[in-house]
Every structure is written in C-alpha cells, then in structure tokens.
Amino acid sequence: MMPPAVGERPTRIRVDLANLAFNLRSIRAHVGVPVMAIVKANAYGHGLVPVALHLQAQGVEQLGVAFVEEGIALRQAGVNVPILVLGGIFGPQVAQFITHDLEITVSSLDKLRQVEAAAGQLGRKAVIHLKIDTGMERIGVHSYSSRAFIEAAVASPWCELKGIYSHLACADDPASAMTQQQLERFLEACGHIERIGAPMPLRHLANSGGVLHFPGTWLDMVRPGILLYGVQPDPASQCTVDVRPVMSLASQVVYFKVVKAGNPVSYGATWTPERDTRVVTVPIGYGDGYPRALSSRGSVLIRGRRYPIVGRVCMDQFMVDIGQDSAWNEDEVVLIGAQGTERITAEELAQRAGTIPYEILVGLNERIPREYHGR
Numbered sequence: 001m002m003p004p005a006v007g008e009r010p011t012r013i014r015v016d017l018a019n020l021a022f023n024l025r026s027i028r029a030h031v032g033v034p035v036m037a038i039v040k041a042n043a044y045g046h047g048l049v050p051v052a053l054h055l056q057a058q059g060v061e062q063l064g065v066a067f068v069e070e071g072i073a074l075r076q077a078g079v080n081v082p083i084l085v086l087g088g089i090f091g092p093q094v095a096q097f098i099t100h101d102l103e104i105t106v107s108s109l110d111k112l113r114q115v116e117a118a119a120g121q122l123g124r125k126a127v128i129h130l131k132i133d134t135g136m137e138r139i140g141v142h143s144y145s146s147r148a149f150i151e152a153a154v155a156s157p158w159c160e161l162k163g164i165y166s167h168l169a170c171a172d173d174p175a176s177a178m179t180q181q182q183l184e185r186f187l188e189a190c191g192h193i194e195r196i197g198a199p200m201p202l203r204h205l206a207n208s209g210g211v212l213h214f215p216g217t218w219l220d221m222v223r224p225g226i227l228l229y230g231v232q233p234d235p236a237s238q239c240t241v242d243v244r245p246v247m248s249l250a251s252q253v254v255y256f257k258v259v260k261a262g263n264p265v266s267y268g269a270t271w272t273p274e275r276d277t278r279v280v281t282v283p284i285g286y287g288d289g290y291p292r293a294l295s296s297r298g299s300v301l302i303r304g305r306r307y308p309i310v311g312r313v314c315m316d317q318f319m320v321d322i323g324q325d326s327a328w329n330e331d332e333v334v335l336i337g338a339q340g341t342e343r344i345t346a347e348e349l350a351q352r353a354g355t356i357p358y359e360i361l362v363g364l365n366e367r368i369p370r371e372y373h374g375r
C-alpha cells in the first residue's frame, strides 16, 4: 500500500480497478449478453464516480443506481452511458430524471401517468423500464395483473419503452425453486407484449445470484452488483464465475503495549488476558463502518500473520492481541485483503459479524479515504 499523504490518516480502502475490469470481462464471457453494472450505494462502498468512469472506459453497456441523486452525480461527473434508476419514483422527481437523461423504473399505472405528465410538460420523451413483481413483493406491478399496465406503457406517447424487468428474491440459493417460478411469471408477463404485437423491450432479471446459478434468467441483459466487486452474494454456494476481490482495507499500528494478566481490554471489560500479552491498537472503528459485531470475533493480518481482535470495537479504534510476537508502530494492518500468504475476505468478515457481505462493503463510509490502482 502507498504511504499516506501528509495529513491523511493511514487507514484506507484500496480499489483495484484492474480486478474490476477483469470481473466485468469474466461475467460478460460467462453470460454472453450485455451487462448493466450496478453501482448503487457508492458502488458497494468502492466509490461511485471512479468505479462508474472505469466501467464506462471498459465499455459497459449500462449502469444501474438506486436513487435519482446517484444518477445525477454520475451525469455531473461526465458519465454518459445509459443509466437506469432502479428505485421507486416520486412524482415531483420525474422532471429531474428526464433533464439528466436518466432511465426511469415505472412500477405502477399511477407512476406511468406521473411520468407522462412530466414528460409532456417538458416536451421530451421519458425512457422507461417497466417493473414487474414476480415474487419479491417490493415494488412493481404483480405479474398476474400486469396486462393493462403493459398496454398503457406500450401506448404511451410520452414514454419510450426500453426495458421490462423483475427482481429475484432467492437467486443466491441454487437449490431454491422460487427462481424458476419467478422466471416463468416474468416470461408470461413479457408474453403479453408479444401478444399485442408490440416490439419486445430489453428483458432483464438476473442479479449476481442469477448470473451465478440460473442461466435461464440471463435473457437480454444481466444486472450484477456484488459479483462485479469480486464478492459472493452467498458465500455458502459455489462460485461458477472467476472473479477477484476489488476492495482491500488496511490501516497501521498506532500503539503498542503489554497488557498484564487479569487486566481487561476496552469498553465493558469483556476480554481479559490470562497471562501477560502484547496488544496493539488499530485506528479504525465502527465510526468508519467497521462492524462493532466483530468485537472479540474478527481478526486482522500483521506481518503476514493472523491475530484476533480483543474486546469491544470502539468508534475509532480497536485492539489486537499479538501474543508474544512483535509489531511496531506504523506496521501495516490488513482488515480485508491479503498479506503474505494469508487473506481475509469480505465474506469472512460478514460471517463473523453475523451479516451478509453486502452490508460489510456498503457500510465502510466516506471517513475512509479510497485510493485507486490499476486500469
């Protein structure tokens, strides 16, 4: 890792853009259809704008974000590939979508009318994707009552119907029967477009789990998020696509001491050494999004060896027991990533913290500087 600039904290997220490009190529080769790269939530913690610009340079067909603000930030940064906003829309926001050339998820007949009204007022067509609910029960028109909705969208003079999509609820589990059922419901809804003789828009359904485990869901485009960042949606299932972790997270030892036997460490005095031991302090905590749930459960790498976090993770620091080994101030501490032959993955952190890798990645906040390497 590069030494920090003067005045910058030594804790940093390193984003490997070469691995990001590798993962995009790998997913593309696997599915053989265009990719909508999902960059919501600060590109899963990797940095919205730099990640999007790099994906654009790699020729990604489309980007997906959750909220209109994310799409506007991308446009303002000079991203010019098509961007779909995946979230539900509010009527007053629609004009913003159109003026920033953002594609709109239309998830009900009411919302279709709101989009038409705003587009008509601006005198500019809105580009829309219809959202069909096939079993997630989040947003979208139920597949079993989507005919009138589809007909209205096809007939709309102010909407260009670019896509139709749905979202999978259980795709990270290859054994779940839910995905096949959702696919059937989705294709049935799409079939109505054919029946009324309208041109078929882009049909897209697969998230990372779909990409990994359900080829039938790939259709005309796939929407991978976490897999693009080299992380498994469900670490328990087998990975069928060759991807590499894009993020690593490291800090430096800021303090060294000996803790005498019987003296507890950190808030709540929850951990006490049975014999004298060496303890180092690492300057990152839950205020950065490093989970407090890793108190006495997580581990870190120092000098190529794995050591346990002891006691509670604080807001800005935590302690590590290095036993009788040595470590010096400013030694590198790896929290996610490799050091020597050891590696700590986001998947491992999630498992130890009792959560999913998504929450680990997106939780790491803007207090941690990000540096970008490779191309």
Ligand SMILES: *Cc1c(COP(=O)(O)O)cnc(C)c1O
Pocket: 038, 040, 086, 167, 206, 207, 208, 209, 223, 224, 225, 226, 227, 233
């Ligand atoms: C977040 C999201 C995705 C990407 O999900 P991953 O599991 O990260 O691949 C795809 N589609 C929609 C609608 C989403 O909200």
